[in-house]
């Protein structure tokens with residue numbers, strides 16, 4: 001366990017008990033959410049986790065060792081456990097973006113050259129180079145959030161704690177921050193967030209802690225925690241929207257029971273296939289019998305060059321028509337390709353669009369979006385990119401996701417998981433010069449699944 005608390009208690013000087021007997025264990029490399037309504041104790045717990053507050057009783061352990069509250073012990077802990085506050089204005093105070101990001105490394109005693117290297121790396125990575133001389137308080141909410149995360153990341157912590165990371169961000173800005181968090185997690189960092197957003201906690205987390213009135217009331221996988229409606233309601237929260245929709249479909253027999261879809265692609269995958277069609281039917285056709293609806297040819301045929309499409313008759317009308325059940329969806333499998341924008345080359349890119357017959361481009365991450373804008377690339381989707389690409393591909397589109405290094409492997413992992421779990425045939429693979437890194441890690445690139 002990288003971070004633990006044992007029977008933690010904390011009260012503020014005015015007597016408010018903010019943390020009441022909280023014991024948690026956070027494994028390394030996971031995405032963890034603390035969910036609870038306003039005032040349930042999330043921010044206080046986070047300040048205890050990085051040693052800003054000292055518990056009244058109980059323990060905080062990092063890497064199995066109890067936190068040492070001496071000045072040097074706390075410096076060491078804060079290097080390992082970075083915290084991004086809910087309100088960026090509480091975090092950013094230097095005269096320029098550059099100096100703000102440099103603050104942590106400077107305090108840790110990095111050399112001048114090292115500070116310059118790290119800060120420039122952060123500015124590049126978070127698409128902040130053009131803002132480096134601006135005062136942070138002149139930035140937008142999303143830009144401030146990126147500077148705050150960059151400042152924490154400049155110290156290379158093992159754990160990044162973010163208090164309400166998406167509050168006050170527009171959907172695209174929120175998506176960009178989520179992309180960054182997923183990328184950091186892909187690079188091995190443990191990410192801990194607090195949120196009231198049950199949809200976010202349900203979809204994003206590996207593990208969820210539910211807090212109510214300073215106490216821990218439940219914990220577990222998101223599916224486990226959010227399947228207990230009563231507890232969720234008692235914490236003054238609601239159940240995730242996608243679970244509500246799924247339950248209504250289940251009640252109407254449109255989806256099988258006991259599943260827990262996380263996102264729209266998973267929900268779509270669960271829907272029962274009820275493709276019905278009204279057709280002309282002669283007197284020889286009977287209920288339960290077969291009607292031939294035609295022939296599929298070439299790439300549409302399942303085996304061989306031709307395929308007869310036979311459908312079962314469910315119902316016969318007096319007017320000579322029948323309702324039949326289609327047992328075959330005539331859709332060509334679509335494709336999703338991933339292009340690494342760190343190796344962007346305009347000629348190569350244009351060639352890929354043409355050769356792979358791409359009709360849908362989605363951009364993930366600030367850097368990719370900036371390059372796309374400068375190069376006049378026609379991006380049709382810049383939030384929820386992976387889900388939307390999957391949904392488009394399963395209805396026959398040919399999609400290209402443009403993104404950069406850390407996010408490339410995250411994207412590949414999500415899509416491979418979807419293909420594996422759903423059994424849906426999609427063409428998937430990284431393309432372009434920058435594809436080599438995941439080519440060597442994966443086995444399935446470029447071939448039909």
Ligand SMILES: Nc1ncnc2c1ncn2[C@@H]1O[C@H](COP(=O)(O)OP(=O)(O)OP(=O)(O)O)[C@@H](O)[C@H]1O
Pocket residue numbers: 012013014016017018036037038039040041042043044045
């Ligand atoms: N400095 C303080 N002095 C006294 N009480 C405080 C202080 N800060 C927080 N509290 C109280 O401690 C309790 C827990 O607050 P905390 O900010 O940790 O909750 P939270 O879950 O982070 O809330 P939110 O979702 O609104 O950010 C609340 O009752 C709050 O009023």
